[in-house]
Each structure stands twice: as C-alpha cells, then as structure tokens.
Amino acid sequence: MDAETKSNKDMQDTFKDFLSSKGLRVTNQRLAIFDAAYDHTDHFTAEDLLERSREIDDSVSRATVYRALPILTESGLIREVDVGRDYKFYMANRNATTFQAQVICQDCDKIFEIDAPFMEWYGKTVADKLALNVESQRLQVTARCEALNARGNCKRSGKHTS
Amino acid sequence: MDAETKSNKDMQDTFKDFLSSKGLRVTNQRLAIFDAAYDHTDHFTAEDLLERSREIDDSVSRATVYRALPILTESGLIREVDVGRDYKFYMANRNATTFQAQVICQDCDKIFEIDAPFMEWYGKTVADKLALNVESQRLQVTARCEALNARGNCKRSGKHTS
DNA sequence: CTCGATGCAAAATTTTTGCAGTCCC
DNA sequence: GGGACTGCAAAAATTTTGCATCGAG
Numbered sequence: 001m002d003a004e005t006k007s008n009k010d011m012q013d014t015f016k017d018f019l020s021s022k023g024l025r026v027t028n029q030r031l032a033i034f035d036a037a038y039d040h041t042d043h044f045t046a047e048d049l050l051e052r053s054r055e056i057d058d059s060v061s062r063a064t065v066y067r068a069l070p071i072l073t074e075s076g077l078i079r080e081v082d083v084g085r086d087y088k089f090y091m092a093n094r095n096a097t098t099f100q101a102q103v104i105c106q107d108c109d110k111i112f113e114i115d116a117p118f119m120e121w122y123g124k125t126v127a128d129k130l131a132l133n134v135e136s137q138r139l140q141v142t143a144r145c146e147a148l149n150a151r152g153n154c155k156r157s158g159k160h161t162s
Numbered sequence: 163m164d165a166e167t168k169s170n171k172d173m174q175d176t177f178k179d180f181l182s183s184k185g186l187r188v189t190n191q192r193l194a195i196f197d198a199a200y201d202h203t204d205h206f207t208a209e210d211l212l213e214r215s216r217e218i219d220d221s222v223s224r225a226t227v228y229r230a231l232p233i234l235t236e237s238g239l240i241r242e243v244d245v246g247r248d249y250k251f252y253m254a255n256r257n258a259t260t261f262q263a264q265v266i267c268q269d270c271d272k273i274f275e276i277d278a279p280f281m282e283w284y285g286k287t288v289a290d291k292l293a294l295n296v297e298s299q300r301l302q303v304t305a306r307c308e309a310l311n312a313r314g315n316c317k318r319s320g321k322h323t324s
Numbered sequence: 325c326t327c328g329a330t331g332c333a334a335a336a337t338t339t340t341t342g343c344a345g346t347c348c349c
Numbered sequence: 350g351g352g353a354c355t356g357c358a359a360a361a362a363t364t365t366t367g368c369a370t371c372g373a374g
Binding site (some may be wrong): 187188189205208209224225228229248249250 | 362363364365366372373374
C-alpha cells in the first residue's frame with residue numbers, strides 16, 4: 001500500500017467533506033483540480049494547475065481553477081506561497097504541522113520549504129507588541145548558490161519556475 | 163534646520179551619484195520620481211508614485227515611473243515591500259539599518275514596519291544549512307486588531323491602501 | 325551631436341466577471 | 350427542478366514594450 005496514494009485519497013475525502021459542510025457542491029471539475037494539486041509534489045502556479053487538471057478532466061476551464069483556488073486555500077488543503085513574483089505559487093498542504101519558511105534560490109529558481117517552528121512564537125511576540133492577533137506569517141529568504149554552481153557541485157540545477 | 167529635509171536632500175544627491183556612477187542620466191523626471199518617493203512617509207504603490215510625481219513634474223509618465231522603480235530599488239534608496247496583494251508596495255529607505263519586518267493588519271489595512279534585528283542571524287543560519295548565500299529576507303505577519311476595534315480603542319483606524 | 329531617456333498607446337500577463345447553459349443535490 | 354457551478358470570452362488591473370521624439374552630457 002502506497003502511503004502517498006492513500007494519503008491523497010484521504011485528503012480528497014477531506015476536501016469533499018469540506019465542500020459539503022460549506023454547502024458547496026462536489027463537482028467533477030473541483031475534484032479534478034484537487035487531484036491535480038495533489039499530483040504536484042512541488043510548488044505550482046494557477047496555470048500549472050489548469051494544465052494538469054485538464055489532463056484529468058479536459059472540461060476544466062481557467063475560470064473554474066481560479067474560482068477553486070480560494071476554496072482550496074480556505075480549506076487549508078492548499079497553501080498559497082507568495083514569493084514576490086508577478087504570479088502566485090500554490091502548494092499541497094500535506095502536513096500542516098510546523099511553520100514553513102521559504103528559501104528561494106535566485107540561481108536555481110527553486111523554492112525550498114524548511115521548518116521554522118520558532119516563528120510561531122516570534123510572530124506572536126511581535127504582534128503582541130502592537131496589540132494585534134496573529135493571523136498568518138510568512139518568512140522568505142532569498143539566496144544564491146552561485147558559489148556551488150561555480151564549483152560545479154550545486155545539486156539543485158533543475159529550474160523550477162514551471 | 164529641518165533634519166528630515168536635509169536628509170531628503172542628501173538622499174537625492176546620493177541618488178544622483180548613483181545614476182552617474184552607473185552611466186545613467188540625471189533627468190528631471192527621475193528626480194521628480196525620487197522626490198515623490200521621499201515625500202511619502204509611508205508605503206506607496208506605483209500608481210501613488212506616479213500621481214505624486216506628476217504634482218512635481220507633470221511630464222512624468224507611467225512608463226517612466228515603472229522604469230525608474232527598479233533603478234531606485236537597486237540603488238537601495240527605495241525598498242520593495244510585497245505584502246501579497248495584487249500590486250506591490252514601495253517605501254523610502256531612509257535608515258537602511260536593521261532588518262524590518264512587516265505586520266499587516268487586515269482590519270486597518272495598515273502596514274507596520276518593525277525592527278527584527280535577529281532575523282539577520284536567523285536567515286543566515288537557515289541558508290547555511292542549505293549551503294546558500296543569503297541575498298535578502300522578508301518576514302511578514304498578518305494580524306487583526308478586531309478586538310481593539312470592537313472596544314473602540316484601536317488607534318489605527320485610518321485606512322492605508324492608498 | 326549622440327545615444328540614452330521619455331511619452332504615448334498598444335500589448336502582455338494574470339486574475340476576475342457576466343451570462344447563458346449545465347448538472348449536482 | 351432549482352439554484353449552484355461551469356465554460357467562454359470579454360473585461361480588469363497592473364506592468365511592459367515598441368517607436369518616434371527629446372534632451373543630457
């Protein structure tokens with residue numbers, strides 16, 4: 001039994017439940033979009049998602065993808081990852097455990113997700129100072145592996161802006 | 163002698179020097195855009211900047227503003243502040259000292275800049291782990307002052323999406 | 325003078341929306 | 350069957366670009 005497959009199935013059920021509980025309808029398109037999202041192991045854009053959704057159900061339209069994304073993010077099953085590009089990235093939220101920070105390598109164009117558990121505490125401290133309640137946090141580090149590339153041992157030479 | 167005025171003048175000279183050193187030309191439009199940027203004490207969008215630039219020199223066009231922004235950010239005199247909205251915010255970088263984090267209040271729609279000096283260390287630690295060199299960092303906390311608003315003592319009721 | 329800079333308007337990009345038809349519940 | 354959902358294409362909204370002209374050095 002493949003753990004990932006099982007997990008994806010479970011997650012899809014969670015999504016269905018979420019839709020029902022909100023009085024939203026479970027449509028083939030929404031399920032195709034969900035599956036497409038969980039098909040990606042990495043970050044993806046709305047356009048990526050449309051493309052892969054269509055491989056599953058070619059009736060999926062761009063509009064439906066854009067209309068499904070807020071639902072998916074609200075459900076917590078998908079996470080929005082804004083790295084300051086002109087378009088947004090999204091990512092399946094398989095393990096909604098610790099706080100994740102993004103490290104964006106400008107050379108590889110890759111986005112690494114790393115755990116940053118103490119951020120939870122930090123953001124709260126900061127917001128407390130302003131008497132605000134933390135809603136969400138985002139930590140991004142932009143970096144380069146130029147040096148590694150120069151030495152020819154950068155293990156992350158695959159582009160990832162797809 | 164007004165400290166801020168003096169500072170702005172100094173900064174404009176720095177900008178002129180920067181342009182010259184890069185072989186770029188010192189034009190009235192670029193200076194108007196610079197002055198407009200330093201006229202804002204808060205965050206502003208490209209459109210805000212265009213508007214205020216035109217109050218200084220009405221020949222400034224939208225295209226020139228968009229062409230000037232990368233130059234200004236590259237010079238370090240302006241900072242880009244991406245808060246995940248559809249458009250970008252910018253801000254005069256008067257004191258490029260400590261690392262700044264942004265706290266965005268969803269109720270006020272305000273953006274607070276706060277010092278987060280330890281972030282410097284943190285980002286480096288994180289990137290070291292991946293053998294990358296830190297280029298820049300961004301920490302954003304989204305929060306709400308709903309509670310304060312409800313009690314009627316939220317001091318930050320002025321909208322700021324201008 | 326010369327070549328970079330500018331303004332204008334058209335184009336490009338990403339996301340949103342109106343509307344008529346479709347299909348889930 | 351009714352109303353939410355969808356596809357399509359047009360519209361929005363922000364940023365970029367081509368081109369003729371202007372002006373800084």
